[in-house]
Amino acid sequence: MISPIIKVQNLSIGYGDNVIMNKLCFEIKRGDIFIIMGGSGCGKSTLLRTLIGLLPALSGRILINGIDIMSNNAKQKEFLATQCGVLYQSGALFSSMNLFENISLPLEQYTSYSPEKIREIVKFKLALVGLAGFEHFYPSEISGGMRKRAGLARALALDPEIVFFDEPSAGLDPVSSKHLDDLILEINKILGTTIIVVTHELSSLFNIGKDSIFLDSSIKTLSAKGNPKDLLKNPPNNRVLSFLTRGVSDEERS
Amino acid sequence: MSVDIDGQDIVLSGDLTKKFSIPIAIESLRKRKYLIVKNGGISNWNQESVVTLYSWLSQLSASTNLQMKGLPDEMSCLLRLALEKPQKNIQSNLPKEGLLERWGTKGIVLAHSIKLGVGFFVKMIGAWEQQITGKSVYRKKDFWLSLEDCGPKAVMIVSLISFMVGLILAFVGALQLKTFGAQVYVASLVTIGMVRIMGAVMTGIIMAGRTGSSYAATIGTMQVNEELDALRTMGISRVDFLGLPRTNALLLSMPILVLISDFMGILGGCFVCVFLWEIPLSEYVRYCTMSFSLANFLVGIFHGLVFGLVIALCGCYFGMTCGRNAESVGKATTNAVVYSIVWMIVMTGIITLICEGLGI
Ligand SMILES: Nc1ncnc2c1ncn2[C@@H]1O[C@H](COP(=O)(O)OP(=O)(O)OP(=O)(O)O)[C@@H](O)[C@H]1O
Ligand SMILES: [Mg+2]
Numbered sequence: 292m293i294s295p296i297i298k299v300q301n302l303s304i305g306y307g308d309n310v311i312m313n314k315l316c317f318e319i320k321r322g323d324i325f326i327i328m329g330g331s332g333c334g335k336s337t338l339l340r341t342l343i344g345l346l347p348a349l350s351g352r353i354l355i356n357g358i359d360i361m362s363n364n365a366k367q368k369e370f371l372a373t374q375c376g377v378l379y380q381s382g383a384l385f386s387s388m389n390l391f392e393n394i395s396l397p398l399e400q401y402t403s404y405s406p407e408k409i410r411e412i413v414k415f416k417l418a419l420v421g422l423a424g425f426e427h428f429y430p431s432e433i434s435g436g437m438r439k440r441a442g443l444a445r446a447l448a449l450d451p452e453i454v455f456f457d458e459p460s461a462g463l464d465p466v467s468s469k470h471l472d473d474l475i476l477e478i479n480k481i482l483g484t485t486i487i488v489v490t491h492e493l494s495s496l497f498n499i500g501k502d503s504i505f506l507d508s509s510i511k512t513l514s515a516k517g518n519p520k521d522l523l524k525n526p527p528n529n530r531v532l533s534f535l536t537r538g539v540s541d542e543e544r545s
Numbered sequence: 546m547s548v549d550i551d552g553q554d555i556v557l558s559g560d561l562t563k564k565f566s567i568p569i570a571i572e573s574l575r576k577r578k579y580l581i582v583k584n585g586g587i588s589n590w591n592q593e594s595v596v597t598l599y600s601w602l603s604q605l606s607a608s609t610n611l612q613m614k615g616l617p618d619e620m621s622c623l624l625r626l627a628l629e630k631p632q633k634n635i636q637s638n639l640p641k642e643g644l645l646e647r648w649g650t651k652g653i654v655l656a657h658s659i660k661l662g663v664g665f666f667v668k669m670i671g672a673w674e675q676q677i678t679g680k681s682v683y684r685k686k687d688f689w690l691s692l693e694d695c696g697p698k699a700v701m702i703v704s705l706i707s708f709m710v711g712l713i714l715a716f717v718g719a720l721q722l723k724t725f726g727a728q729v730y731v732a733s734l735v736t737i738g739m740v741r742i743m744g745a746v747m748t749g750i751i752m753a754g755r756t757g758s759s760y761a762a763t764i765g766t767m768q769v770n771e772e773l774d775a776l777r778t779m780g781i782s783r784v785d786f787l788g789l790p791r792t793n794a795l796l797l798s799m800p801i802l803v804l805i806s807d808f809m810g811i812l813g814g815c816f817v818c819v820f821l822w823e824i825p826l827s828e829y830v831r832y833c834t835m836s837f838s839l840a841n842f843l844v845g846i847f848h849g850l851v852f853g854l855v856i857a858l859c860g861c862y863f864g865m866t867c868g869r870n871a872e873s874v875g876k877a878t879t880n881a882v883v884y885s886i887v888w889m890i891v892m893t894g895i896i897t898l899i900c901e902g903l904g905i
Binding site: 340343344345368369371372373375377379380381383384385386387396397399400401445 | 682687690763766767770771772774775777778779780781
């Protein structure tokens with residue numbers, strides 16, 4: 292049994308007085324592709340922001356590698372900064388820097404590689420995501436899909452153990468989004484990276500997900516966990532079923 | 546057209562496109578378990594009439610079971626769609642408050658914002674410390690870009706405005722002094738005025754509008770783009786990375802700009818005196834050098850430094866605390882300029898008091 296890399300205990304999330312989800316308990320296994328799914332506005336992005344420490348939890352604990360992320364532990368901070376990559380919904384590349392500078396920034400900050408070595412690493416990471424030769428382009432000069440891939444290259448710059456994705460397929464055409472899914476699968480397989488994805492794209496969720504949780508806004512907590520394919524076979528409740536079948540089963544019943 | 550209440554039913558009839566009102570108070574209907582909306586011969590309707598009906602029915606839909614009978618197909622579809630999810634009673638976050646309370650809250654907000662501002666200044670000092678010990682992530686390129694923007698590129702506008710201010714000071718001053726036949730003292734007036742304070746103030750206001758606003762807008766847009774989040778998850782301090790190069794650039798360029806402004810102001814005064822009031826150039830220069838004092842000059846430069854710090858801090862602070870939409874970027878920019886100017890005035894007061902105390 293592999294020890295879980297992230298443990299969430301009795302977590303409540305929200306903004307100020309506005310509690311969006313509570314009593315969240317789940318574990319994420321090392322090397323998994325973990326999906327956070329749920330309807331629009333149910334709090335997926337909020338959960339993600341809480342997990343990466345951008346938003347304080349209202350109560351409860353989040354343990355990454357056994358240490359609370361809210362604790363002021365210097366080692367944990369370093370771990371979060373170097374071993375957790377985040378791909379933001381819009382890519383969040385620094386618009387005043389070209390792709391090379393964007394990706395080399397974390398490398399310059401956290402490694403003692405020579406500039407020559409950094410150049411090689413950046414070129415390699417860009418090639419990994421299919422953007423070889425785009426080092427000198429600025430984020431505004433490339434397409435949305437390319438921006439996402441460049442963001443992924445930056446998230447992977449330090450070979451992190453965990454990568455978080457916020458809606459990887461949002462705003463991408465079906466082919467590019469399939470491409471990104473394949474890339475996620477390959478990175479997970481080859482590098483053994485734990486990947487946490489927020490999505491409501493059914494095709495990609497079945498394609499890449501090994502484990503998942505379903506956030507239910509009507510009861511304000513998670514109402515299902517497990518492999519998405521298994522959840523489709525044995526749905527624990529109707530809302531999960533209707534989500535996973537795009538509401539088709541609802542219509543059949545009525 | 547008409548809306549009638551008939552037992553459990555609401556009967557709609559006639560031309561609904563005309564203005565109509567609902568003849569009964571909602572309160573009396575709220576108690577009913579269910580209500581049927583019926584077609585009593587609707588001759589004409591449009592979206593607008595549906596909107597009127599919706600705004601009325603939606604107040605009932607939470608407590609009452611609404612049904613539609615015999616309404617035109619599209620109309621009942623639209624209504625059903627709109628009424629499907631009962632409206633939640635969303636309460637505004639802003640409680641109503643009395644005058645005293647409002648001013649009280651304003652006071653608390655003010656105190657709070659001063660605290661935040663000072664906190665930010667302390668962070669900036671920490672960033673300088675880190676820079677000196679060489680621990681911070683400091684992009685030299687950012688510094689040079691900012692320096693170019695608030696240095697060479699600002700010289701033209703600062704020169705122009707200062708020249709005009711010198712011109713005006715000399716013109717207005719001379720008009721008054723002429724009555725005493727003391728026109729030549731206009732040179733002293735312009736020199737002391739520009740060097741001691743006007744140069745710094747004009748430069749400060751120009752730079753607040755030009756550079757402070759641009760800092761706030763740039764950093765605010767980074768917030769909207771999630772770039773600030775990305776920095777945070779990378780464990781890179783925003784103050785180090787974004788604030789420091791900009792503040793340093795402004796601190797470096799302000800004294801030079803003030804110097805240029807002083808010079809251009811005196812030149813402007815000279816222009817008026819020589820060409821309008823026909824004071825000989827040599828006389829103007831003599832009175833200028835006579836009234837010029839190093840202490841005044843240094844006080845002016847010091848003002849410039851302080852203003853530079855105020856502008857950079859306001860610009861970066863409001864950028865970093867910006868919200869996540871386009872409107873808040875605009876607000877951040879406005880705030881940056883307004884607060885820069887307010888704080889520049891406050892600082893001028895403080896510096897003047899200190900100078901009084903020291904007898905400068
Ligand atoms: N900054 C904020 N302040 C207050 N409330 C917020 C804020 N951001 C989001 N919310 C609220 O939190 C709830 C969940 O939002 P969230 O963005 O997490 O949804 P989501 O599951 O990511 O939805 P989607 O799939 O549409 O992106 C929403 O009801 C929203 O109103
Ligand atoms: Mg979201």
